[in-house]
Amino acid sequence: MEIVVQKFGGTSVDSRSSQEKIAKIVIDQKNKGAFPVLVVSAMGRSGAPYATDTLRDLVTKTANEVPSRELDLIMSCGEIISCVVLSTLLNSMGVKAKAFSGGQSGIITDKNFGSANVIDFRSEMLLQSIENGIVPVVAGFQGITEDGEITTLGRGGSDITAVILGAGLRAERVEIYTDVDGIMTADPRILSEARMIEYITYEEVFQLSNEGAKVIHPKAVEIAMRYNIPVVIKNLNGSLPGTLITSFKDRDAIMSGYKKSKIITGIAHTMNVSQIVIKMSEEDKLLEEKIFRKLADEHISIDLINLFPDLKVFTVNKDCIGKSVAILKDFGVDYKVNEDCAKVSVVGVGMRGVPGVMAKIIEALYEEGIDILQTSDSHTTISVLIKKDLLAKAVSALHRKFELGKREEEVFG
Ligand code: ADP
Numbered sequence: 001m002e003i004v005v006q007k008f009g010g011t012s013v014d015s016r017s018s019q020e021k022i023a024k025i026v027i028d029q030k031n032k033g034a035f036p037v038l039v040v041s042a043m044g045r046s047g048a049p050y051a052t053d054t055l056r057d058l059v060t061k062t063a064n065e066v067p068s069r070e071l072d073l074i075m076s077c078g079e080i081i082s083c084v085v086l087s088t089l090l091n092s093m094g095v096k097a098k099a100f101s102g103g104q105s106g107i108i109t110d111k112n113f114g115s116a117n118v119i120d121f122r123s124e125m126l127l128q129s130i131e132n133g134i135v136p137v138v139a140g141f142q143g144i145t146e147d148g149e150i151t152t153l154g155r156g157g158s159d160i161t162a163v164i165l166g167a168g169l170r171a172e173r174v175e176i177y178t179d180v181d182g183i184m185t186a187d188p189r190i191l192s193e194a195r196m197i198e199y200i201t202y203e204e205v206f207q208l209s210n211e212g213a214k215v216i217h218p219k220a221v222e223i224a225m226r227y228n229i230p231v232v233i234k235n236l237n238g239s240l241p242g243t244l245i246t247s248f249k250d251r252d253a254i255m256s257g258y259k260k261s262k263i264i265t266g267i268a269h270t271m272n273v274s275q276i277v278i279k280m281s282e283e284d285k286l287l288e289e290k291i292f293r294k295l296a297d298e299h300i301s302i303d304l305i306n307l308f309p310d311l312k313v314f315t316v317n318k319d320c321i322g323k324s325v326a327i328l329k330d331f332g333v334d335y336k337v338n339e340d341c342a343k344v345s346v347v348g349v350g351m352r353g354v355p356g357v358m359a360k361i362i363e364a365l366y367e368e369g370i371d372i373l374q375t376s377d378s379h380t381t382i383s384v385l386i387k388k389d390l391l392a393k394a395v396s397a398l399h400r401k402f403e404l405g406k407r408e409e410e411v412f413g
């Protein structure tokens with residue numbers, strides 16, 4: 001039987017009217033002949049009674065140090081509430097449905113509480129439910145270890161659940177319902193003119209989400225790519241078809257007639273980045289080694305790394321700046337911190353080997369009087385570090401420069 005995994009994010013399950021829309025989608029899907037498997041997130045965003053942050057605050061506001069095992073246990077409750085609410089609604093409407101926690105659905109993880117890795121998916125329970133015509137409603141974002149501990153998969157982890165189920169159940173596709181029309185050329189919260197992208201490759205979505213576009217979890221994209229499962233992102237509130245994510249070949253086939261693609265596909269950003277610049281003597285290799293080792297031992301993740309003989313430049317997340325500065329003080333080195341920065345990344349598989357992308361980025365930003373503090377690049381992504389308060393201006397300037405507001409056929413005629 002053809003299976004479709006349908007995942008509903010936090011804002012898609014938080015009201016009775018949204019839940020009824022989900023029920024309608026499930027009934028439509030069944031009528032069309034494909035069997036739906038649902039994955040749900042916790043209801044609502046921060047502040048809502050059963051949202052993940054609210055549950056975590058119940059304990060983190062009581063004690064400074066809460067064991068990660070207990071944190072996962074309490075944070076896993078939000079999705080469990082959602083899956084029971086939805087399965088109950090479906091049953092009340094005459095659609096046979098059954099709620100499953102992550103563990104009950106067969107998702108097995110390692111013991112890395114807080115951002116556990118899925119190591120196995122045992123599909124028997126869900127397959128049995130499907131064979132009996134009962135729609136499984138699975139709690140996203142969580143799993144269970146071999147010895148029965150409940151774990152969570154990290155922020156945005158329900159996307160991972162959806163794709164794992166999609167792969168394990170050999171689903172036709174995974175549909176991710178959210179509060180935007182699909183993958184957009186930039187975060188619509190930053191740029192209202194951002195345009196929906198109809199077709200996009202796994203590789204590009206991975207780069208966008210890895211560089212901060214939280215519309216889908218990068219690990220979910222990786223898994224979808226590995227198993228070649230089409231993923232559709234669409235708005236629960238609306239009738240647009242959304243964005244179809246597939247491999248490049250499929251996309252070419254779909255787009256036949258428009259073989260030319262734009263060089264740049266989209267822009268992503270990461271807020272709350274701090275830049276650290278360390279000055280040191282060219283001879284002091286051992287000190288350099290010790291500093292980077294210590295940062296790693298303290299689990300401080302560093303990014304945008306540019307090393308010169310006498311200058312070491314990199315960025316850390318704002319949350320880690322206190323810890324990082326304490327380490328540099330301990331070593332007694334000469335350093336400078338540039339707080340309140342943002343990283344803007346321009347992504348496109350079409351930029352491979354094409355000269356002039358950096359020149360255009362520089363033009364776009366300098367025309368707006370935006371200083372570039374640092375850059376980094378790979379085959380498909382160029383990132384620039386700028387001051388945080390210039391973020392919206394920078395995204396808008398780059399969006400215009402690369403004509404991202406226009407469709408392919410408008411650019412190529
Ligand atoms: P959900 O709770 O449904 O998982 P998320 O908040 O995780 O929803 O993801 C949807 C959000 O992702 C949107 O509200 C949007 O602000 C943000 N976003 C960031 N970059 C993009 C982008 N390029 N396209 C679409 N949405 C984006």
Ligand code: MG
Binds near residue numbers: 215
């Ligand atoms: Mg999400």
